[in-house]
Amino acid sequence: MAEENAVPTVFVVDDDPDVRDALAMLLTAAGRPVETWPSADDFLAGCAPERRGCLILDVRLPGMNGLTAQQALASRGYTLPVIFISGHGDIPMAVRAVSAGALDFLEKPFSDTAVLDCVDRALAEDEHRRGERERILGIERRLARLTPREREVMDRLVEGKVNKIVARELDCSTRTVEIHRARVLHKMGVANVSQLVRYVLGHPDYPGAAAPAEEEESGG
Amino acid sequence: MPLPDVAPVSARALLRGAAAVLMPALAYWLAARVGMVFLIERAGVSLLWPAAGVALALACRFGPLAAAGAALGALGAHLESGHDLPASVAVAIGMGLAPWLGAELIARARVRFALDRPSDVLGFLLAGALPSSVASSLFGAGVLWLAGIARWPGFPSLWWLCWIADLMGILLLAPALLVSRPRGLGRRGWLEAGVIAVLTLLAAVVVYGEWLPPDAMLGRPLSYLIFPLVIWAAMRLGPALTVWLLLFHAAIAAGFTAMDSGPFAHGALSQELLALHAHLAMVSLTGLLLAASIAGRRQAEERARAYLDELAHAGRVSAMGEMAAGLAHELNQPLCAIATYAQAARRLAGDDTDPTLVRALERLDDNARRAGGIIRQMRNFVRGGEPESERVATNTLVREGLALTAAAVRQGGVALRLHLDPDVPDVRVATVQIHQVLVNLVRNAVEALAAVPEARRRLEVITARRADARVEVTVTDTGPGIPARLRDALFEPFVSGGGEGMGLGLSVSRSIIRHHGGELRFEDRPGGGCRFSFDLPAAGGRESDG
Numbered sequence: 001m002a003e004e005n006a007v008p009t010v011f012v013v014d015d016d017p018d019v020r021d022a023l024a025m026l027l028t029a030a031g032r033p034v035e036t037w038p039s040a041d042d043f044l045a046g047c048a049p050e051r052r053g054c055l056i057l058d059v060r061l062p063g064m065n066g067l068t069a070q071q072a073l074a075s076r077g078y079t080l081p082v083i084f085i086s087g088h089g090d091i092p093m094a095v096r097a098v099s100a101g102a103l104d105f106l107e108k109p110f111s112d113t114a115v116l117d118c119v120d121r122a123l124a125e126d127e128h129r130r131g132e133r134e135r136i137l138g139i140e141r142r143l144a145r146l147t148p149r150e151r152e153v154m155d156r157l158v159e160g161k162v163n164k165i166v167a168r169e170l171d172c173s174t175r176t177v178e179i180h181r182a183r184v185l186h187k188m189g190v191a192n193v194s195q196l197v198r199y200v201l202g203h204p205d206y207p208g209a210a211a212p213a214e215e216e217e218s219g220g
Numbered sequence: 221m222p223l224p225d226v227a228p229v230s231a232r233a234l235l236r237g238a239a240a241v242l243m244p245a246l247a248y249w250l251a252a253r254v255g256m257v258f259l260i261e262r263a264g265v266s267l268l269w270p271a272a273g274v275a276l277a278l279a280c281r282f283g284p285l286a287a288a289g290a291a292l293g294a295l296g297a298h299l300e301s302g303h304d305l306p307a308s309v310a311v312a313i314g315m316g317l318a319p320w321l322g323a324e325l326i327a328r329a330r331v332r333f334a335l336d337r338p339s340d341v342l343g344f345l346l347a348g349a350l351p352s353s354v355a356s357s358l359f360g361a362g363v364l365w366l367a368g369i370a371r372w373p374g375f376p377s378l379w380w381l382c383w384i385a386d387l388m389g390i391l392l393l394a395p396a397l398l399v400s401r402p403r404g405l406g407r408r409g410w411l412e413a414g415v416i417a418v419l420t421l422l423a424a425v426v427v428y429g430e431w432l433p434p435d436a437m438l439g440r441p442l443s444y445l446i447f448p449l450v451i452w453a454a455m456r457l458g459p460a461l462t463v464w465l466l467l468f469h470a471a472i473a474a475g476f477t478a479m480d481s482g483p484f485a486h487g488a489l490s491q492e493l494l495a496l497h498a499h500l501a502m503v504s505l506t507g508l509l510l511a512a513s514i515a516g517r518r519q520a521e522e523r524a525r526a527y528l529d530e531l532a533h534a535g536r537v538s539a540m541g542e543m544a545a546g547l548a549h550e551l552n553q554p555l556c557a558i559a560t561y562a563q564a565a566r567r568l569a570g571d572d573t574d575p576t577l578v579r580a581l582e583r584l585d586d587n588a589r590r591a592g593g594i595i596r597q598m599r600n601f602v603r604g605g606e607p608e609s610e611r612v613a614t615n616t617l618v619r620e621g622l623a624l625t626a627a628a629v630r631q632g633g634v635a636l637r638l639h640l641d642p643d644v645p646d647v648r649v650a651t652v653q654i655h656q657v658l659v660n661l662v663r664n665a666v667e668a669l670a671a672v673p674e675a676r677r678r679l680e681v682i683t684a685r686r687a688d689a690r691v692e693v694t695v696t697d698t699g700p701g702i703p704a705r706l707r708d709a710l711f712e713p714f715v716s717g718g719g720e721g722m723g724l725g726l727s728v729s730r731s732i733i734r735h736h737g738g739e740l741r742f743e744d745r746p747g748g749g750c751r752f753s754f755d756l757p758a759a760g761g762r763e764s765d766g
Contacts, residue, residue: 016553016556016557018553018554018557018561019553019556019557019560021557022556022557022558022560022561022564023560025560025561025564025565025568026560026561026563026564026567028564029564029567029568030567060549085556087548087549087552087553087556107592107596108552108553108555108556108592109552109555109556109558109559109560109588109589109592110556110559110560110589111559111563111585111589112560112563112564112566112567112585115560
């Protein structure tokens with residue numbers, strides 16, 4: 001699985017075998033790895049959510065149509081950027097698809113440059129999304145390594161409080177705070193407090209000072 | 221120097237204004253001369269006053285200036301017959317006010333002088349003829365009485381004579397002068413009008429000109445001959461010719477009677493003319509109302525027919541749209557594959573391939589996509605012809621839709637039951653399209669019901685407000701139901717149950733309902749038959765009536 005996932009892949013879901021085959025041929029010729037699926041159900045059953053790449057999805061599919069497939073994908077944790085293709089590309093459907101999170105909308109028959117542009121944008125978007133997720137997971141992993149006391153100290157430092165104030169608030173000596181602070185900076189992999197602030201606030205929903213207090217109570 | 225520029229224009233306006241007053245004055249004066257034929261010397265009043273009708277008609281058509289003209293004409297006529305100036309002026313004021321009042325009331329009552337609706341005829345009589353004649357007769361009789369010109373035993377009977385004279389003048393003349401010109405009569409129509417006119421002339425001259433042996437006592441009975449002729453005209457020729465025929469006949473009748481000839485002559489002029497008036501009034505009322513009713517019904521029929529045509533057209537447009545959409549989808553897939561294969565081939569061929577092959581592949585791609593563009597345009601073109609939607613009461617919508625199929629339901633021997641929920645919300649729809657859906661569903665049902673005995677042919681149409689605030693319309697029949705082979709493809713285009721249609725009805729209907737944001741569904745009716753139902757979003761806001 002890990003090896004398979006090394007290369008971003010373009011997943012094509014269309015019920016028409018010729019359209020599928022032609023798209024696969026075009027994308028392969030242009031040097032993009034391709035996998036094709038005849039229906040959204042087959043794709044969901046056969047492709048793991050963590051695969052890298054993007055999805056080209058026909059709006060009008062037998063069984064599950066494109067728009068419901070889009071919802072099903074999201075609810076099952078697929079984060080692949082979606083490009084819709086349609087022989088019935090009317091404006092309202094395009095608006096609905098894009099507002100539901102689709103990256104782009106192509107009307108059949110399309111030009112190869114349009115398809116490849118879209119695909120490249122979608123692959124870049126996938127890279128970007130994965131990078132972001134990695135970064136956030138990294139922050140969370142580091143945060144998880146802090147002891148509750150260290151977390152308390154860190155939250156106060158991030159709020160901009162100096163050691164003396166932190167010591168008073170936590171009812172301990174300034175020396176103890178300094179020790180905790182050194183450990184926090186080390187565990188979070190940063191050199192100083194201003195780097196720490198930038199790093200931790202890079203998490204989209206970094207929990208404020210109140211959250212760890214509760215954690216401490218429940219965690220014992 | 222703007223003033224010299226203005227002067228000639230205002231001179232012309234002045235001239236036009238003078239004509240607007242003087243022409244009606246002249247017309248009134250001429251009509252008054254005719255009215256003098258029916259003068260009762262003693263009373264100083266005439267028994268038939270066509271000038272009242274002329275004045276009202278002119279005021280209706282040309283406004284207050286014409287009424288002023290009528291006043292001027294009246295002044296002239298009264299001075300001419302030797303009345304003194306104050307009395308003549310007083311009468312003239314009344315003769316101007318009366319038509320002005322009538323015209324004003326007629327305009328307020330929104331009477332259309334096509335006279336093709338009974339309400340217009342009644343509006344003309346009640347808002348125009350009645351008030352105007354009462355006003356002019358009160359003035360006329362009042363001034364004559366006060367000035368001592370009338371040598372008559374009592375004012376009420378004097379006024380009564382005056383009123384009858386004015387009313388008849390209006391009833392006989394005003395409609396003929398005001399009625400819109402006949403439309404769409406054709407050569408045969410005019411020929412028929414000519415025949416009726418000749419017959420009327422004959423009948424009138426025979427009866428009123430006393431061409432009958434005097435001892436046969438046939439005059440009065442034969443005076444009723446005019447009724448069938450007027451009814452004929454009313455039924456076949458429309459309001460305008462009927463009204464003109466009435467005037468034509470009345471003129472002959474009144475003329476002979478004034479010359480002391482005919483079944484209504486030979487007694488005291490006042491009594492006999494009153495009897496003639498009663499006779500003519502009945503003929504006129506019959507003719508006016510009958511012509512209006514028939515014209516009204518004919519118009520309604522024409523509207524219904526035009527609507528059916530529109531519906532059929534909308535049906536063809538929808539069917540075309542359905543075919544276009546189906547074609548677009550079916551053709552787009554292979555076209556897309558062709559274009560994409562060509563693009564792939566172009567890439568696989570690489571740069572050192574024969575340039576002719578590269579060009580061929582590029583042209584292949586271009587042309588496949590051009591074909592796709594043509595299909596897109598065709599689809600947009602068909603979509604462009606869609607009607608606009610409007611807010612309508614759901615039950616009205618359903619009733620109208622069913623009215624369009626009433627004949628088919630009746631001929632099919634089908635018992636139709638309606639359950640219309642009075643609380644069902646309004647919808648915002650393209651009425652023609654929803655009618656088309658209803659017509660399709662009902663026609664299908666009627667076709668299916670032909671397969672069961674007449675006693676079991678039942679059709680039920682239900683409207684209901686659904687829990688989710690949507691409107692649901694259900695059409696249920698007790699026919700044999702949908703055969704299993706059609707069941708899955710029921711809503712696909714070109715799938716037919718073997719009836720007359722192309723098999724587009726349900727497909728088009730479902731497209732229409734979906735386009736309106738609803739869904740058309742089918743289920744089996746427990747105990748045999750089908751049930752089709754569709755839902756539509758309720759129009760928000762205020763309820764409309766109906």
